[in-house]
Amino acid sequence: MSAVDLVIKGAQLPDGKAADVCIQGDSIIDVTSSYKGESVTTIDAKGCIVLPGLVDLHTHLREPGREDAETVLSGSKAGAKGGFTALSAMANTSPVADTAGVVEQVLRLGQEAGLLDVFPIGAVTQGLKGETLSEIGAMADSVARVRVFSDDGNCVSDPLVMRRALEYIKKFGGVIAQHAQDPRMTVGSQMNEGELSARLGLKGWPAVAEEAIIARDVLLADHVQSRLHICHLTTAGGVEIIRWAKARGINVTAEVTPHHLLLTDDLATSYDPIFKVNPPLRTEADVYALREALADGTIDIVATDHAPHPLEAKECEWQEAAFGMLGLETALSIVQMTMVNSGLMSWQQVADRMSHKPASIGGYEHQGQRIEKGSFANLVVINPTKLWRVDRDLVLSNSSNTPYHGHELPGVVEHTVFKGKQTVMNGQISRVGGK
Numbered sequence: 453m454s455a456v457d458l459v460i461k462g463a464q465l466p467d468g469k470a471a472d473v474c475i476q477g478d479s480i481i482d483v484t485s486s487y488k489g490e491s492v493t494t495i496d497a498k499g500c501i502v503l504p505g506l507v508d509l510h511t512h513l514r515e516p517g518r519e520d521a522e523t524v525l526s527g528s529k530a531g532a533k534g535g536f537t538a539l540s541a542m543a544n545t546s547p548v549a550d551t552a553g554v555v556e557q558v559l560r561l562g563q564e565a566g567l568l569d570v571f572p573i574g575a576v577t578q579g580l581k582g583e584t585l586s587e588i589g590a591m592a593d594s595v596a597r598v599r600v601f602s603d604d605g606n607c608v609s610d611p612l613v614m615r616r617a618l619e620y621i622k623k624f625g626g627v628i629a630q631h632a633q634d635p636r637m638t639v640g641s642q643m644n645e646g647e648l649s650a651r652l653g654l655k656g657w658p659a660v661a662e663e664a665i666i667a668r669d670v671l672l673a674d675h676v677q678s679r680l681h682i683c684h685l686t687t688a689g690g691v692e693i694i695r696w697a698k699a700r701g702i703n704v705t706a707e708v709t710p711h712h713l714l715l716t717d718d719l720a721t722s723y724d725p726i727f728k729v730n731p732p733l734r735t736e737a738d739v740y741a742l743r744e745a746l747a748d749g750t751i752d753i754v755a756t757d758h759a760p761h762p763l764e765a766k767e768c769e770w771q772e773a774a775f776g777m778l779g780l781e782t783a784l785s786i787v788q789m790t791m792v793n794s795g796l797m798s799w800q801q802v803a804d805r806m807s808h809k810p811a812s813i814g815g816y817e818h819q820g821q822r823i824e825k826g827s828f829a830n831l832v833v834i835n836p837t838k839l840w841r842v843d844r845d846l847v848l849s850n851s852s853n854t855p856y857h858g859h860e861l862p863g864v865v866e867h868t869v870f871k872g873k874q875t876v877m878n879g880q881i882s883r884v885g886g887k
C-alpha cells in the first residue's frame with residue numbers, strides 16, 4: 453500500500469478511545485487502533501484530543517468596510533489558530549451584506565484566504581434598518597447559497613417584519629438568527645441592569661429586554677412553523693423560555709458565547725471598556741444557568757460573537773466605547789475551562805456543541821462530520837493539559853480587544869486540519885493562501 457498523506461497518531465477521539473486517523477487528499481480514509489503503513493506526514497498526538505474542526509455560527513469579520521479592525525484573511529488566521537475550520541461572517545459590514553453581490557464577495561475572500569470555510573450570513577432587512585426585507589431569495593440562490601439570515605448588532609424588533617422573514621426563509625430551509633434586544637428598553641444601555649449599574653452610574657440593560665424578544669419570537673416561529681435561532685443567550689430567564697419552547701416542540705435553537713460562560717457584570721467596576729459587550733455580561737447566577745443549559749442541551753451551541761474593534765474604539769471612556777470582544781483564539785480554552793474541567797461536559801459534548809450542531813444549524817456541507825472513514829478531514833488536535841498565556845500583542849486578529857490579556861488558559865490548539873491540509877502546525881499558522 454502506498455503512503456497516505458497524513459496520519460494523526462495516538463490521539464484520543466471525542467468518545468475517549470485512542471486511535472490513528474489516516475487522511476488521504478481531503479478525506480479521512482481510515483480510523484484504526486494502530487496504523488502500520490507509511491505516511492508522508494505524521495503527527496504524534498499522544499496525550500492530545502482530536503475533535504472535528506470547530507464551526508462558529510457567529511463571527512464578525514468586518515470586511516468589507518472596516519479592514520483596520522479585521523479582514524476575512526486575518527479573521528481566518530485567528531479562526532484556524534483557535535481550531536476552527538468554518539466561520540459564519542455576520543452581515544453588519546459596510547456595505548451591509550444584504551445583496552447577493554456582497555455575500556458572494558465575502559465567500560470569494562474566504563476562498564482566497566483558504567484557511568477555513570467562510571459562510572456568509574445575509575442581513576434580514578435592508579441596511580439592517582429593520583424595515584424592509586433584504587434580497588433574501590437572491591442571497592439564498594447566489595453562489596454563496598446563504599441559509600442563515602441575521603441583522604445581528606441590531607434586533608429585528610418589528611414583529612410583522614420578523615414574521616415575514618420567518619415565513620420567507622421556509623421555502624429553502626433557512627433560519628433567522630435573532631439578536632434579541634428590545635431597542636426601546638435599551639436606549640443608551642451600558643451594562644446589565646441591577647444594583648451594580650445603579651451604583652456605577654451606568655445605564656442598565658434589563659434582562660427582560662432580551663427575554664421579551666425571545667418569548668415573542670419563539671411564539672412567532674411556532675405560529676408560522678418556521679425555524680428560529682437565538683444569538684448569544686445571556687440570562688437565566690432566557691434559558692427558561694427556550695426550555696419551554698423546546699418542550700412544546702417549537703423549532704428553535706440557541707447559542708451562548710464563551711465570555712458569557714465565564715465573565716460577570718462585576719467586571720464593570722473596573723470601568724475598563726474591554727468588558728463592554730452586547731449583550732452585556734450578566735450575574736453569576738446567569739452564568740451558572742447558561743452552563744447548565746449548555747450541558748443539558750437546552751442551549752445547542754457555543755458561538756464566539758468574535759467582535760474585533762480598533763484600539764481607539766476601546767481605549768476611551770466606558771460610555772463612548774464600542775461593544776464587543778475577540779473570541780476566536782480563546783473560545784476552546786474557555787469552554788474547556790468552564791465546561792470540561794468543571795466536569796459539566798465531556799469532549800464528545802464539546803464536539804457536539806462546537807462542531808456537529810453549529811454545522812447542522814447552518815446547513816454547512818463538509819463540516820461537523822464524525823471522525824470516521826469517509827468523512828471530510830476537518831479536524832483539530834488539542835493538548836488539554838498544556839497551559840498558555842493570552843497576549844493581546846500576539847493575537848492573529850487585526851484587533852487586540854481580548855478580555856483575557858495576561859490570563860493563563862488551559863488547552864492548546866496544536867494542529868488544525870482543513871480539507872486534509874494542515875492550517876496550524878505545532879500551534880503556528882502553517883499555510884496561507886488557498887489559491
Ligand SMILES: [Zn+2]
Binds near residue numbers: 604606683684730731
Ligand atoms: Zn449580537
